[in-house]
Amino acid sequence: MRSTPLALLATTDPVLRECAAFDLVVSEPGTVALVHTLSEDATAVRRVVIDANGVISDRWHVLDDGCFSCGIAGDAVNALEEIISMMWPHALAYFPPLAIDPLPLSRVVNEACQDGGLSAHLSSVSAVVDTTAAVEDLLEPITLEERRIASDAPERSIGEAILAQISVADLIVAHGGDGPGGELVEHLRAHDTLLTGDLHDGDVHPLLFGGEHSAAAALARVDPRGVQPWGGPSEYGTxxxxxxxxxxxxxxxxxxxxxxxxxxxxxxxxxxxxxxxxxxxxxxxxxxxxxxxxxxxxxxxxxxxxxxxxxxxxxxxxxxxxxxxxxxxxxxxxxxxxxxxxxxxxxxxxxxxxxxx
The missing domain is CATH 3.30.1220.10 (CobW-like, C-terminal domain)
Incomplete structure (x- = not known):
């Protein structure tokens, strides 16, 4: 039985998320995307499923009481398995709620893939970043609440959320080109994390869906015991x-x-x-x-x-x-x-x- 490649793409930018989902489903036949959106009070999630023909389904689901991240991960696994069983897509892209930490989420999804609860394999975990806003977002004291991003921790800075997504990623999609923001992202990119400019080119599909995510490698990137300076260019003073x-x-x-x-x-x-x-x-x-x-x-x-x-x-x-x-x-x-x-x-x-x- 064929295992569906599943790519997890995290971001803090709602426009980038919508554009990325659209780009992926139209650039490669048979690709389906699940876009997960958190309600303002962080008690429910919206599941929007799209393919090249448009929106397939659009439903809200109330999260289970208790552990917030567990509720998000559990709903994601259920939604993804439902898509696979009904559509059996050639590739499946999952966009979690904005500003989510992908490490615990990807761990649950990966375990579901390995134990048979999800008929897929986690091919990659990516961070989608707007480099034109990266300097402000990463360095300025702006909270998720100020950006009107729903979260169980609205006081958290958007910079911390982006850092968590960049740090664990197998692939960083740096939309917006080089410049000061691209340079800063380069300094934060681990040596084994790949970097691409955007999702418009169909050549990005092998990067997202052609590999196998390593939970051990992802954990090693964020483990403080192994922290090291990645460095990068300094043309813009980074x-x-x-x-x-x-x-x-x-x-x-x-x-x-x-x-x-x-x-x-x-x-x-x-x-x-x-x-x-x-x-x-x-x-x-x-x-x-x-x-x-x-x-x-x-x-x-x-x-x-x-x-x-x-x-x-x-x-x-x-x-x-x-x-x-x-x-x-x-x-x-x-x-x-x-x-x-x-x-x-x-x-x-x-x-x-x-x-x-």
């Missing part, structure tokens, strides 16, 4: 700053310097550790004026962990960032302290990282 040290951050000084490290027109990715939590690897990520920290995992041997922040921008923040980074690290004297002296029942980062274990 730079990537790689701040790395084997030393941990001092929890109090990190909190004091958080604004110096995080404020401004910047995109951040990275990891760090603090001596009050010697067995914990912490994540650092942000865009659009927002920075989030969290716990990634643990490391059995402290010597194997390091602190590394990779920051992209196009302004004059580099010297400030370097000073703040260096000031946040443990000093030579602090490094010589007995590790037991750092043991505590709490630290300054507890509101963000949870209780000290």
């Amino acid at each position: 730079w990537t700053l790689d701040l790395a040290s084997t030393r941990p951050f001092h929890p109090a000084r990190l909190l004091d310097n958080i604004e110096l490290l995080g404020a401004g027109r910047l995109v951040h990715r990275g990891r760090f550790w603090v001596p009050t939590r010697p067995g914990t690897i912490c994540s650092w990520e942000g865009a659009g004026g927002q920075v989030s920290v969290g716990v990634v995992g643990s490391h059995p041997v402290p010597a194997e962990v390091s602190t590394r922040l990779v920051i992209c921008g196009n302004g004059d923040e580099r010297e400030r960032l370097q000073r703040a980074f260096a000031d946040s690290l443990l000093t030579d004297e602090e490094l010589t302290r007995d590790p037991r002296s750092w043991e505590a029942t709490s630290d300054e980062l507890e509101p963000w990282l949870g209780a000290v274990s």
Whole structure:
């Protein structure tokens, strides 16, 4: 039995999404697209199915109560399987709700493909980006609510949403050409992520539908433990700053310097550790004026962990960032302290990282 190739294409731009769906279904016979749209109150999704002849169906479905991302993924799997069983398309393109994080969604879809719940194989996960707006969207403090994008987290910046989509993608569709936005996207593109200009050319179909998505490769691209500077051209002033040290951050000084490290027109990715939590690897990520920290995992041997922040921008923040980074690290004297002296029942980062274990 033939397995239908399924491509997942994420974006934050409603116009780009509609254009991309239309381009794909008209450029290759037998291609069908499912466009998933979230209701304003984030309780229901609209399923629009189209092919080269136009709209096939247009229905609303109420999401299951509980986990929001689980509800989106579950409805997507059901809708996609319904399309396959009724139409058996040559290729199937899935456009999830705007600003969705494709990593957990693609994981559920991929698992459904592998266990037989979905008669397809996930061929690719892509991010569709408007490069003419990328600098503003990624660097300015604009929230999803301000852009009128329905979400379960309306306070999230649109930059964070785009960064999540770019970071996990097998393919980036950079619509709008080069310029400052294209240059910034290039600095954020992983070395194994492909880049194409648009979906108008039928040659893009093999990139979307001709391969096999690797969940392990996607996870590796976004794992803070493997963060690295991708770099790129600098014709329009874009730079990537790689701040790395084997030393941990001092929890109090990190909190004091958080604004110096995080404020401004910047995109951040990275990891760090603090001596009050010697067995914990912490994540650092942000865009659009927002920075989030969290716990990634643990490391059995402290010597194997390091602190590394990779920051992209196009302004004059580099010297400030370097000073703040260096000031946040443990000093030579602090490094010589007995590790037991750092043991505590709490630290300054507890509101963000949870209780000290």
